[in-house]
């Protein structure tokens with residue numbers, strides 16, 4: 001019997017023709033909401049990770065397209081479609097790894113191309129709201145499928161932030177955890193700090209505390225020790241892009257967790273909407289991996305901590321080969337190896 005599902009934060013809103021979003025760089029200390037009325041401000045918010053998480057940046061990108069369509073009609077009435085296509089290129093490039101952004105922009109462009117110029121602004125606003133609402137519904141569906149996979153009375157480890165903040169609402173991997181907790185299925189959650197941006201310590205810990213879920217924060221490098229001691233029963237993470245063969249790009253550190261899980265005999269689950277599946281890429285080797293600024297590693301809270309002159313490599317994501325993945329959970333069901341036919345069968349559910 002399913003327990004009542006608690007409502008969760010919606011990190012993005014479309015109100016009076018503007019995008020309002022919670023600034024995730026200020027959490028957990030301050031809840032600051034940004035009101036953005038033009039598409040370049042949304043692009044900047046995505047780049048600066050004020051809004052982050054694959055589904056959330058897809059939704060923000062869709063609203064950016066709606067803002068760009070209005071601007072095209074008002075300021076470039078002679079060639080609004082050409083101007084919108086140029087804006088789409090800019091929006092799509094805001095961050096490279098999460099395919100949800102390109103997916104949402106392409107879906108918005110398809111609507112624009114099929115609509116008479118005068119009607120494009122309202123059609124795109126409606127489409128962005130539809131993408132947003134469908135994402136939250138998808139999360140709730142995948143969470144029910146995923147919760148059933150988790151070991152009864154188990155402890156689950158998760159990485160980065162995949163909760164309401166990272167999505168249109170409710171969450172993917174964290175949605176699975178939330179549902180499993182509400183159903184009384186799991187008894188504990190371990191949250192990795194998630195260096196260097198600390199999405200686990202700042203955001204996931206904040207969401208779990210708010211939900212009253214028993215959570216323990218660990219350093220990223222403590223995961224192996226916990227698994228070796230038998231304190232973890234399963235790992236659940238999200239994804240930024242899933243290639244046709246089931247290889248998964250996700251937050252840097254995910255691959256190490258998957259290898260550790262396999263070595264420890266633990267299941268490793270990935271939860272993501274079908275909009276995260278990229279069937280155009282045969283394997284994870286082809287997924288573009290974002291590199292972020294060296295200061296994310298050399299500085300802590302604005303203070304330099306690294307030795308002067310040291311070289312820095314700061315990939316924001318890694319790719320976990322599909323052989324380490326026990327199952328991929330989407331709103332269309334649970335895929336297991338061999339992944340390609342299963343993922344192909346699921347695509348199209350979100351218009352993928």
Ligand code: MRU
Pocket residue numbers: 052053054055098159160161162163166167171172173199237238239240250251252316
């Ligand atoms: O750099 P971020 O914080 O946008 O990275 C987020 C992640 O890697 C998440 O695990 C992924 O986007 C899934 S969010 C539901």
